[in-house]
Amino acid sequence: MEGRTDMGNAHQGMARRSLLLGATAAAATTLTGAPALAAAPQTPSLWREFTRAPFTHPQIPYVGRAGHRGGALRFPLRPVVADVRDFGAVADGTTDSAPAINRAIAAAGRAGGGTVTLPPGTFRIDDVIRVGHSNVVLRGAGSTRTTLHATKNLTELIGAYGSRYGGDKSSWSWAGGLIWLAPEARWNSLVAAIRAKNWPFEGWTGNRRDEWRPLTPVDPARQGSWTVTVPNPSPLRPGALVLLRLADDADHTLLEHMCGGGPGPEAYTWDDKTKLTSYVPCEWPVRITRVHGREITLERPLPLDIRPEWDPQLTTHATELTGSGVEGLTLEATETSQQPHLLDKGHNGVVFQCAYDCWAHDVTVRHVDNGFGLVAASACTLRHTRVAGRGTHHPYFCREGSHDNLIEDFTIEARTTPAPSNTQLHGINVEGLSSHNVWSRGDMRMGTFDSHRGLPFANVRTDITVHNNGRHGGDASAGPLFGARFTHWNVRVTNGRAGMIRLDGLAPYSATVGIDEVTEFDQIDVPDFAGDLHSRLELYGTTDVVRPRNLYDAQRALFR
Numbered sequence: 001m002e003g004r005t006d007m008g009n010a011h012q013g014m015a016r017r018s019l020l021l022g023a024t025a026a027a028a029t030t031l032t033g034a035p036a037l038a039a040a041p042q043t044p045s046l047w048r049e050f051t052r053a054p055f056t057h058p059q060i061p062y063v064g065r066a067g068h069r070g071g072a073l074r075f076p077l078r079p080v081v082a083d084v085r086d087f088g089a090v091a092d093g094t095t096d097s098a099p100a101i102n103r104a105i106a107a108a109g110r111a112g113g114g115t116v117t118l119p120p121g122t123f124r125i126d127d128v129i130r131v132g133h134s135n136v137v138l139r140g141a142g143s144t145r146t147t148l149h150a151t152k153n154l155t156e157l158i159g160a161y162g163s164r165y166g167g168d169k170s171s172w173s174w175a176g177g178l179i180w181l182a183p184e185a186r187w188n189s190l191v192a193a194i195r196a197k198n199w200p201f202e203g204w205t206g207n208r209r210d211e212w213r214p215l216t217p218v219d220p221a222r223q224g225s226w227t228v229t230v231p232n233p234s235p236l237r238p239g240a241l242v243l244l245r246l247a248d249d250a251d252h253t254l255l256e257h258m259c260g261g262g263p264g265p266e267a268y269t270w271d272d273k274t275k276l277t278s279y280v281p282c283e284w285p286v287r288i289t290r291v292h293g294r295e296i297t298l299e300r301p302l303p304l305d306i307r308p309e310w311d312p313q314l315t316t317h318a319t320e321l322t323g324s325g326v327e328g329l330t331l332e333a334t335e336t337s338q339q340p341h342l343l344d345k346g347h348n349g350v351v352f353q354c355a356y357d358c359w360a361h362d363v364t365v366r367h368v369d370n371g372f373g374l375v376a377a378s379a380c381t382l383r384h385t386r387v388a389g390r391g392t393h394h395p396y397f398c399r400e401g402s403h404d405n406l407i408e409d410f411t412i413e414a415r416t417t418p419a420p421s422n423t424q425l426h427g428i429n430v431e432g433l434s435s436h437n438v439w440s441r442g443d444m445r446m447g448t449f450d451s452h453r454g455l456p457f458a459n460v461r462t463d464i465t466v467h468n469n470g471r472h473g474g475d476a477s478a479g480p481l482f483g484a485r486f487t488h489w490n491v492r493v494t495n496g497r498a499g500m501i502r503l504d505g506l507a508p509y510s511a512t513v514g515i516d517e518v519t520e521f522d523q524i525d526v527p528d529f530a531g532d533l534h535s536r537l538e539l540y541g542t543t544d545v546v547r548p549r550n551l552y553d554a555q556r557a558l559f560r
Contacts, residue, residue, distance in 0.1 A: 091121025109133025154346025457483025
C-alpha cells in the first residue's frame, strides 16, 4: 500500500464512505411514486459487511489494488526513442515491416527503455512482434489509425505446440501472441523448448519449474494481511519483486483453503485431479514496499493464509518484464476460417507472459483465434481493448497463475461470420489457480464468464453487459470450476441465460449481486462440492440499481 502504513486511518475513511453510501440509499428509498421507488438505488447487505472487513470477507475478495501500479488511472509517458520508419518499416500494407519494428523495439531496450512509435497506416508483419525489455512502450497513432496486418500464425512462425498433458491438442489454443510481451530470456527458452518438442511449463520458474532459489521462509500469517514476518530479511529490498511460494500437503489442505474450507472441499477427491495438482506450488508475485526489521510490507494483501504445513517461502523467479506496454493500434490477422476446437494454429492477438506492471491501452485485435492473454502475468492492466472480426476461441484468457490483473472498458464484438462446426466460443476466461483478477465495464456481445477449471479463486466481474452464448471448457483432471470468493456484481444478461454467471448454486463462498433474472439452458453445470456452498445472492432480478454500481471502482475508492 504505497505511502500508507496506518491502516486505522484507512478504515476510518472507509467507514465514512460506507455511512455516506447508506445514507444516500436510504434517502433514495423515501421518494414517492412507484416508478421512482422501482429505480431507487439499493445498497446490498454484502457491501455493508465488506466495508467492515474488506480484506477478510468470506464471499467478496479485496481487489482494490488490481492492475498496473495498483490500478493507476494513467500509464507512464516514456520519451520517444525510436520511430519504426527509421529502422525500415513502411506503412504500405505490403512490405514486411516486422524485422524493422523488432529492431526498433530492441534498440529501445538497449537504451534502457522508451517509446517506439508507429505512425498512421497499415504495416504488414510476417513475424511475431516481441517486447522483451522492461520500460519499452510500442505506441501507434490510435487503434483506428495504425494497423499491423499479420499474415502468418504461430504454428508457421515457431512450430507446432503440443500440450504437456498429452493428446493432439494445440497449445496455441491458449498460449502465445503475435504481439508477445515477455522477458527476452524467458521468450527464447519457451521458443527453444517448443521447437524441441519439450512442451514447457509457462510460468515464473522456467520450463521445468526449477529456475528459482529460496530467499527466506515466511512465518504464519492470515489472508488479508499486508505484512509478513520472516526469519531472514537480509535478501529482501524495498521495490523488489518476489514470489510467495506455497506448496500443498498430502491432505490437500491448501486446495481446500482456496475453496473456503469446510465439509465440501474436505470430502472432494483431489488426488486424481492431476492437471490441477501440477499447478501447485502456488506462486504469487508481489513487490515489497518496506523492510523494517523482520517485518516485510507488501504491495497487496495476502491472497491466502500462510501456514507452516505449506512450506511458505519467498523466492526468486525468472526476471520479470515490467513497465512495458502496447498502445494505440489494431492487430488484424489475415481472415481465415476458425479451426476446430483445440486445434488453433495461433492467429493470436496480444499476450503478456511473466509480466508485472505492464499494460495495453486502446488496442483492437481482429480475426484472431485468441484475443488478449495473461499467462503467468500479474498486476497488468488492459484498458479500452476490443476483440472483433470473424469470431474467436478465447476472446480473453487468464491462466497459469495470473493474479491481480485489471481488464476494464473492454468490448467483445459479435462475430462477423457464422461459427464453423466443431468450434467453440468461451469468453472472459480465468483458470489455473489465477486469483484477484477483475473484469470491469464490459460490453460482451458474445461469450460467457468462462472458467476452464483449475481452481481459479477470488476473481471479480462487475458492471458488464453480456449476451451469454459461450461455453466453458476444462478437463475433468483440472478439478473445480471455482474456488472461493468469486463475485459477479451488477451484470446485465441480455438473453436470460444463467450459466456461469449466477453463482449461488456453483461457486463456494461466493456472491452474485444485481443480475437479471436468468434460467438454466444450453450447458448446465452442477456444483463441484456437496452440501452448503455458503454462496450468497442479493438484488436478484435487478441491475444498475445496486450501489455501488461497480464493485472494483468502489473498492479502489475506499483507500484513495
